[in-house]
Amino acid sequence: MDASNATALQNLLARRRSVRRYTGDPIPLSAVLNILSAGQGRTSSEGKRTAPSAHALYPLTLGVIVRRVEGLSPGFYAFEPDSAQLTVSGPSLAAGVLNGAALGDETWLEDAAVVVVIIANRDLAIQHFAEQQADGLRGARYVDFEAGAVAQNMYLAVTAQGLGAVVVMGFDDGAMKRTFELDETRQPVALFCVGQPAV
Template sequence: MPQDLRIPLPRPAADTPLGHVIRTRRSVRQFPDAPIMLAELAQLLWAAQGVTDGEGKRAAPSAAAQYPLRLYVAAGNVSELPQGLYVYEPQQHALAQVRSDDQRPALAEAAIGSQPWVREAAVVIAIAADVAAIEAHFAEQQPDGRRGARYAYMEAGAASENVHLQATALDLGMVLVGGFDDAAADAALHPGTNEETIALLCLGRK
């Protein structure tokens, strides 16, 4: 195609419900000391990995429906939910407590540089994945068996964006944190497992 050929496109439908959410989505890095509701947290988790049909399909696309992601919830200021670390169980749409202490400070310490919003967020949803397992499943695909890792990272990105859009629709603030010490984050969230922490989703009231 010639470099100077430009095709004008129809205007985007930015005033539809979804268009409005996409247009108004912004990263928020300042959170007041105010709780989010348990129902809001439930909606955010469902948007990331919730079951959406009778076949067990989930809200975010997954290569070959392998669903390698696991969501950890570092709850600090959520109504009707004690502080602690939880894991989201999509099939039951429930939270299982892993630890009773607040892991937000440990995650803030793991963050690269000064990122106080990790500690100040009402809740941090951490996305982890068993990357080795998904690599083994797609070992015959190039390049060099790493295709599975790419699929896991793609799925984490899709789940993160679902949460970001859902947070915007709920008038909550969110920022995605990808800069952290991997070993420190893994130790705070899932020590002794093969899982890798991929992203920290910091959420709270605006």
């Protein structure tokens, strides 16, 4: 990394903040794809990604609730790391559903233009790493660690584009899982709200 890249990164890190108040303005599709690519984009010919993953297992996927994105209909999408594209994955969620599954009154879950859902196949990771320690749950720890790297990458991409975001993990696991109609192999780990920051 040359000196100017190092300075740019330091600036981004210094400016990164959790932002919970958004205007009602839409955000560009290109910005959304940049954020998702920062989180889980493919960056190598053998399929490696922007965020590190123990044994390159990649147990995470990104679901995307689109409310206000230029050129994209509202709905629930899945991000495809290999093509860096969104595919339709489900219908729009009713207003209030996300906040209803939160532990506190997290209005930003409803106001955000986009909510990225970091979804894990925790069982895949637990089984894969079962031999690594007696409690057999090392894989679960790895999943949460990896989700943190994904979230930080997305925070930095948000900051670089003048947008605002906050990660939300205080929710009822079962209620949130039902909201997204996830099968038994997939659990929501974190929600990442994105919007135009209200100043």
